Amino acid sequence: MNPNALAISAHGLTCRFGSFVAVDHITFDVGAGEVFGFLGANGAGKTTAIKMLIGLLAPSDGEARVAGFDVGTERAQIRRNIGYMSQRFSLYNDLTVRENIQLYGGIYGLSDAQLRDRTAALLESLGLSESAGDLVGRLPLGWKQKLAFSVALLHEPKIVFLDEPTGGVDPITRRQFWEMIYAAAARGTTVFVTTHYMDEAEYCDRISIMVDGRIAALGTPAALKAQYEVDTVDDLFVRLARGATVTA
Amino acid sequence: MKRGALRAFMVKEFRHILRDRQTLTILLLMPLVQVVLFGFALRSDVRDIRLAIVDPSPDNATIALRNRFVASTRFRIVSISQTASAIEPLFRRGEADVALVFEPSFASHLASRTEPAHLLLTVDASDPNTGTVMQSYSRAVISSYDAELAAAALPPGRTVRIATETRMRFNPTLESVNLFVPGLIALVLTLVSALMTAISLSREKERGTMEVLLVSPLRPWQIIVGKVLPYLGLAFANVLTALLAAWLVFHVPFRGSVLLLLGESVLFAIVSLAIGVLIAARTSTQRAAMLAAMLVTMLPSTLLSGMLFPIASMPAWLAPFTSIVPARWFIVIARGIMLKGVGLPYLWRETLVLIVMAALLMAAAVRSFKPRLA
Numbered sequence: 001m002n003p004n005a006l007a008i009s010a011h012g013l014t015c016r017f018g019s020f021v022a023v024d025h026i027t028f029d030v031g032a033g034e035v036f037g038f039l040g041a042n043g044a045g046k047t048t049a050i051k052m053l054i055g056l057l058a059p060s061d062g063e064a065r066v067a068g069f070d071v072g073t074e075r076a077q078i079r080r081n082i083g084y085m086s087q088r089f090s091l092y093n094d095l096t097v098r099e100n101i102q103l104y105g106g107i108y109g110l111s112d113a114q115l116r117d118r119t120a121a122l123l124e125s126l127g128l129s130e131s132a133g134d135l136v137g138r139l140p141l142g143w144k145q146k147l148a149f150s151v152a153l154l155h156e157p158k159i160v161f162l163d164e165p166t167g168g169v170d171p172i173t174r175r176q177f178w179e180m181i182y183a184a185a186a187r188g189t190t191v192f193v194t195t196h197y198m199d200e201a202e203y204c205d206r207i208s209i210m211v212d213g214r215i216a217a218l219g220t221p222a223a224l225k226a227q228y229e230v231d232t233v234d235d236l237f238v239r240l241a242r243g244a245t246v247t248a
Numbered sequence: 249m250k251r252g253a254l255r256a257f258m259v260k261e262f263r264h265i266l267r268d269r270q271t272l273t274i275l276l277l278m279p280l281v282q283v284v285l286f287g288f289a290l291r292s293d294v295r296d297i298r299l300a301i302v303d304p305s306p307d308n309a310t311i312a313l314r315n316r317f318v319a320s321t322r323f324r325i326v327s328i329s330q331t332a333s334a335i336e337p338l339f340r341r342g343e344a345d346v347a348l349v350f351e352p353s354f355a356s357h358l359a360s361r362t363e364p365a366h367l368l369l370t371v372d373a374s375d376p377n378t379g380t381v382m383q384s385y386s387r388a389v390i391s392s393y394d395a396e397l398a399a400a401a402l403p404p405g406r407t408v409r410i411a412t413e414t415r416m417r418f419n420p421t422l423e424s425v426n427l428f429v430p431g432l433i434a435l436v437l438t439l440v441s442a443l444m445t446a447i448s449l450s451r452e453k454e455r456g457t458m459e460v461l462l463v464s465p466l467r468p469w470q471i472i473v474g475k476v477l478p479y480l481g482l483a484f485a486n487v488l489t490a491l492l493a494a495w496l497v498f499h500v501p502f503r504g505s506v507l508l509l510l511g512e513s514v515l516f517a518i519v520s521l522a523i524g525v526l527i528a529a530r531t532s533t534q535r536a537a538m539l540a541a542m543l544v545t546m547l548p549s550t551l552l553s554g555m556l557f558p559i560a561s562m563p564a565w566l567a568p569f570t571s572i573v574p575a576r577w578f579i580v581i582a583r584g585i586m587l588k589g590v591g592l593p594y595l596w597r598e599t600l601v602l603i604v605m606a607a608l609l610m611a612a613a614v615r616s617f618k619p620r621l622a
Binding site for chain 1: 252255263456457459463465466
């Protein structure tokens with residue numbers, strides 16, 4: 001594979017907190033335009049791994065490149081090329097929909113014309129044109145999450161990191177959310193998404209399953225299911241996680 | 249045209265401040281309420297001193313002195329009697345604060361060259377501070393009368409016997425409110441700058457929005473400046489409110505340069521804002537940040553700054569610690585400008601201390617605000 005086509009590459013990426021190893025030498029590549037599912041139980045180290053990739057945590061060991069830039073030394077360049085939707089709601093409840101969009105557009109240096117066009121397009125596609133002046137705090141959770149995702153894509157990043165974007169959202173909204181993810185991938189955006197809904201894993205091009213800080217399995221959902229002779233990713237996950245508790 | 253990232257961030261901060269109407273109203277009214285409450289409640293000057301007079305032989309001389317007390321706006325004569333025995337019950341019932349007892353031969357002694365005229369001044373000193381103040385007011389009235397008699401050279405050749413001159417420089421009427429206003433400005437500035445910045449920054453951490461800001465191209469210094477500048481504006485408005493309230497309600501004089509005071513206020517606000525940022529960097533919830541700000545800034549600014557308690561009367565081991573309280577230096581500056589009317593030639597040392605503090609704390613604040621969150 002051409003290294004320039006790699007959106008993310010991690011080699012032996014490790015994060016220790018004292019004697020606790022949260023992320024233990026993980027190695028993987030994500031190709032440009034791929035929808036990469038980063039699975040794992042709560043506490044498996046998914047969020048810690050994401051934080052190292054986006055520059056919020058310094059790796060204790062190993063290295064990683066995001067959009068071709070080193071996570072240790074080229075954080076400023078990485079920031080311009082990525083979008084991030086954190087586990088917690090990342091918009092401001094006391095600002096209106098439009099004000100939130102303006103804020104992030106401004107922070108990412110969009111021109112007035114770009115901001116105007118993209119705001120209109122975003123509101124149109126979310127069906128929020130009528131609610132542009134409403135406080136974000138008054139929107140239902142599903143709308144908030146969809147808006148947060150759209151805002152994370154506002155500056156058209158090469159890669160978008162989504163940390164449990166569908167937590168607590170109803171099934172219909174989850175379905176719509178994944179349609180948005182596909183639409184972004186179709187435009188060439190690489191999507192790095194963590195989830196613990198195993199049915200969502202089936203939507204990904206490739207998945208990795210983290211168990212106790214390590215990557216226990218990596219591949220396309222179909223290949224992994226065949227390899228472990230299971231019917232669903234859910235079964236696969238349970239098998240791998242059970243193995244971990246036995247060895248632990 | 250590119251929109252500035254810093255500008256976009258500051259617009260957001262202004263929106264937060266303007267949208268939270270309750271907090272904004274409280275912050276804007278606070279200096280007003282504080283000046284009025286402190287001004288009325290926390291004054292060490294004493295008014296309406298109830299005076300009991302014992303005058304066994306009233307004549308022109310004793311009545312002249314009595315009238316001096318009547319003329320003074322601070323005293324109110326509650327009882328005039330001929331025998332000293334009337335006084336004790338008045339003190340016991342708390343109906344008199346000061347008693348003035350003339351000796352029976354007061355007038356004749358006053359006219360004589362040899363024998364001084366005797367007066368007994370009894371003061372209710374159950375509150376020692378008030379007692380001392382009442383005593384000096386009384387002595388001031390008596391000695392001014394005495395000095396006037398001497399000046400009129402009556403009788404000829406007589407010299408002044410009681411030469412107690414009580415002059416209160418810079419605060420001739422002993423208006424304690426004058427001394428409190430500079431301290432209040434320091435308190436309001438600390439509150440708005442340190443407390444509000446700490447709360448607003450830790451709110452971003454608590455809600456999780458800080459992560460998103462740190463992942464964005466915003467630099468840490470832009471986040472800090474964007475947070476701090478709107479509150480600086482608010483602090484500025486607060487200083488003006490406090491000064492206006494002090495001037496309108498208490499007629500506190502303003503002898504020096506308003507511009508210099510505003511400049512020094514901005515300097516002091518920057519010090520406080522930096523402390524607020526440092527507190528937010530070390531705390532992860534709004535509640536912890538608020539309590540820490542109270543402990544680290546509000547308490548020392550009130551108790552160790554010389555605002556309420558003179559530093560000279562603190563225990564020797566405590567006094568040096570007041571040097572690290574920024575408000576201590578600012579209060580000297582503000583009192584100098586407002587009450588003495590002095591300028592930078594007299595206040596450069598205090599100003600320099602604040603500049604050094606501002607530089608060190610701001611540098612520490614930016615450093616503490618690492619883009620990586622542990």
